[in-house]
Amino acid sequence: MGSIETLKLKAELLVEGVRASTEALEGVGIVYKEQNHGLFGWDFEDHVGTRLPDDFVLPGGTIVQFRQNSRSPFKVRKSDKGLTLFKLEEELCEVSWLPRPAFYEEKTRGGNHMVKIGQIGGEDCLFFCYQNYCSYFARKQQCLFCNLVSTCDTYDSVLRKKEVREIGEVAGAAFNEGLASHLLLTGGCFNHRREIDLVREIMASVSERTGLDRIPGTILPSPAVGVDDVLAYYDSGIQAIGFSLEIWDEAMYKAICPGKSSAVSREDFLRGIRTAVEVFGEGNVYGVFVMGIEPRKTFLEGVREITALGANIVPFVWSPNPGSMLEGHRAPTGEWYLETVLEAAEIVYEAKIPSGTENHCYKCDGNSLLHDASRLKGVE
Numbered sequence: 001m002g003s004i005e006t007l008k009l010k011a012e013l014l015v016e017g018v019r020a021s022t023e024a025l026e027g028v029g030i031v032y033k034e035q036n037h038g039l040f041g042w043d044f045e046d047h048v049g050t051r052l053p054d055d056f057v058l059p060g061g062t063i064v065q066f067r068q069n070s071r072s073p074f075k076v077r078k079s080d081k082g083l084t085l086f087k088l089e090e091e092l093c094e095v096s097w098l099p100r101p102a103f104y105e106e107k108t109r110g111g112n113h114m115v116k117i118g119q120i121g122g123e124d125c126l127f128f129c130y131q132n133y134c135s136y137f138a139r140k141q142q143c144l145f146c147n148l149v150s151t152c153d154t155y156d157s158v159l160r161k162k163e164v165r166e167i168g169e170v171a172g173a174a175f176n177e178g179l180a181s182h183l184l185l186t187g188g189c190f191n192h193r194r195e196i197d198l199v200r201e202i203m204a205s206v207s208e209r210t211g212l213d214r215i216p217g218t219i220l221p222s223p224a225v226g227v228d229d230v231l232a233y234y235d236s237g238i239q240a241i242g243f244s245l246e247i248w249d250e251a252m253y254k255a256i257c258p259g260k261s262s263a264v265s266r267e268d269f270l271r272g273i274r275t276a277v278e279v280f281g282e283g284n285v286y287g288v289f290v291m292g293i294e295p296r297k298t299f300l301e302g303v304r305e306i307t308a309l310g311a312n313i314v315p316f317v318w319s320p321n322p323g324s325m326l327e328g329h330r331a332p333t334g335e336w337y338l339e340t341v342l343e344a345a346e347i348v349y350e351a352k353i354p355s356g357t358e359n360h361c362y363k364c365d366g367n368s369l370l371h372d373a374s375r376l377k378g379v380e
């Protein structure tokens with residue numbers, strides 16, 4: 001179980017970033033899991049040619065994303081005990097990198113490196129972005145916090161479009177290795193029907209390779225609003241679904257997500273969530289936010305409204321990352337995140353939403369604080 005001190009530390013590490021000594025980085029990409037930039041880049045600065053850990057473990061099992069910032073006061077150093085986290089010269093606690101999955105070394109039958117197709121997030125979440133593409137960039141209408149295109153261009157580390165058969169192969173390897181407990185599946189912006197058909201094929205391939213009828217995990221599709229669309233996702237075999245609303249305040253949503261808001265209104269999202277709760281069941285639906293751009297008050301209004309519908313929340317801690325329009329800005333303080341997420345956790349707890357942790361849990365999530373805050377209330 002985590003502690004309030006660890007939650008505060010995680011918030012500060014996500015807001016301030018972290019760095020590591022050369023000695024501390026030994027073994028990253030060999031025995032420890034490295035970043036592979038499966039979708040977005042979350043570091044404060046690009047690091048082409050340097051292997052960095054994807055995430056690391058704080059006391060109590062709290063997982064925190066490694067966000068490289070060479071000016072951060074936080075630094076991981078090698079010590080007699082293993083790895084120790086410092087804030088300037090103050091020794092804070094022992095930490096550990098996560099083991100590198102064995103399938104990262106394997107290739108598919110088609111000859112592609114499996115790690116270029118799927119990656120493990122945190123300790124146990126197998127992540128696939130079936131297509132690293134978003135049409136809003138071409139129209140210069142991308143979300144202001146998003147760096148999908150520059151991440152692909154900078155690192156060129158994953159296949160932009162993945163074959164269904166190969167996704168199944170990677171899922172089989174990851175689940176059989178015993179590392180993956182959950183799946184997280186997303187794509188760029190798609191034509192509705194094409195995406196539904198593709199997800200159906202992917203899930204059939206994953207089922208065949210893992211031997212699982214229903215897959216514990218979450219699909220984050222382009223917003224589907226019709227009952228038929230939601231039913232089709234449910235029938236594909238995935239256990240949970242989420243919709244990325246990003247920002248609750250409507251005026252800010254339009255300003256921060258110009259392309260997306262012109263295609264999908266807040267009411268469209270709410271309709272989709274209501275339908276999804278009916279189909280997938282309470283707790284098996286997520287409203288996904290970027291936390292830290294809009295005021296606390298409107299963010300918490302969103303949490304209240306979404307949980308009142310029977311859905312859970314995933315609020316990612318905003319990183320003003322390179323390549324996004326907001327590069328170089330600053331997120332709110334760690335204190336702000338701590339206080340806000342504690343209030344959010346209280347709202348979710350009071351709404352008595354089933355935890356849904358069989359589909360997405362605190363071990364999946366190095367870049368959100370809500371699971372950790374809920375753990376403080378005994379929700380694992």
Ligand code: SF4
Binds near residue numbers: 141142147188257
């Ligand atoms: S919809 Fe927004 S957040 Fe999603 S990929 Fe496109 S620009 Fe990025």
